[in-house]
Amino acid sequence: MIQAHAVRLFTERGYDATTVTEVAEAAGVSPMTVYRHFPTKEDLVLVDQHGQLVAERIAASPAAHPLVRRIGGALIGSAATLTGDDLTTDKQFLLARLRLMISTPALRARHLDNQYAFQQAIVEALGDDDTDPDAAFHAQAAASACLAALHTALVRWAEDEGRTELPALIAKALAAAFGDDMVEGGPVAAGDQPRG
Structure with a gap:
């Protein structure tokens, strides 16, 4: 679910213009939860x-x-x-x-x-x-x-x-x-x- 929100936001707003905090907000989780599953921003796309x-x-x-x-x-x-x-x-x-x-x-x-x-x-x-x-x-x-x-x-x-x-x-x-x-x-x- 986190990855789906990340890919959607990266596609809509651009990869560089989207923060991990914005991905976390969209997914309804904390930034720490995002980092627990995806240690880097790149992992949100590549994993x-x-x-x-x-x-x-x-x-x-x-x-x-x-x-x-x-x-x-x-x-x-x-x-x-x-x-x-x-x-x-x-x-x-x-x-x-x-x-x-x-x-x-x-x-x-x-x-x-x-x-x-x-x-x-x-x-x-x-x-x-x-x-x-x-x-x-x-x-x-x-x-x-x-x-x-x-x-x-x-x-x-x-x-x-x-x-x-x-x-x-x-x-x-x-x-x-x-x-x-x-x-x-x-x-x-x-x-x-x-x-x-």
């Missing part, structure tokens, strides 16, 4: 459960599959969960958060920190032998590359106001980076046909 959802999906995926397929499938699946047809309000909230992240310099800088933490969560979820430097390097490279494709898809999704389905955009970005057969079952983007 979410997406990383945990992706990590759970990766951990549940078959370990024999290629790293990119495991990570990409989890990114696509979690996006489908977060933006499903019956979640219009959640979809609008995600779009508003994403627009703030893209347009606000302080949030863009902090987002890079979050991306590193997200990458580490993915690497841990893969469950590879972290004592093997090569395996760790491969996992980090795969996670980083997949997150770059995710970022590209998220920016496009925000630019087109969420009209394109986010899972399809993520699949398209991953296919552009890694090939059409990146996801189990063939082409990843809805409506794509296998090529030659």
Whole structure:
């Protein structure tokens, strides 16, 4: 609830022009309560459960599959969960958060920190032998590359106001980076046909 009020106020008034005290007033709580749940102003926009959802999906995926397929499938699946047809309000909230992240310099800088933490969560979820430097390097490279494709898809999704389905955009970005057969079952983007 606090985060929803924060995103609404940041969108209406601007991120820099809105104080944490104003967010607390709108949410009907004290500023200390806000800080207890969101230690920084940036956290009011950036904190979410997406990383945990992706990590759970990766951990549940078959370990024999290629790293990119495991990570990409989890990114696509979690996006489908977060933006499903019956979640219009959640979809609008995600779009508003994403627009703030893209347009606000302080949030863009902090987002890079979050991306590193997200990458580490993915690497841990893969469950590879972290004592093997090569395996760790491969996992980090795969996670980083997949997150770059995710970022590209998220920016496009925000630019087109969420009209394109986010899972399809993520699949398209991953296919552009890694090939059409990146996801189990063939082409990843809805409506794509296998090529030659």
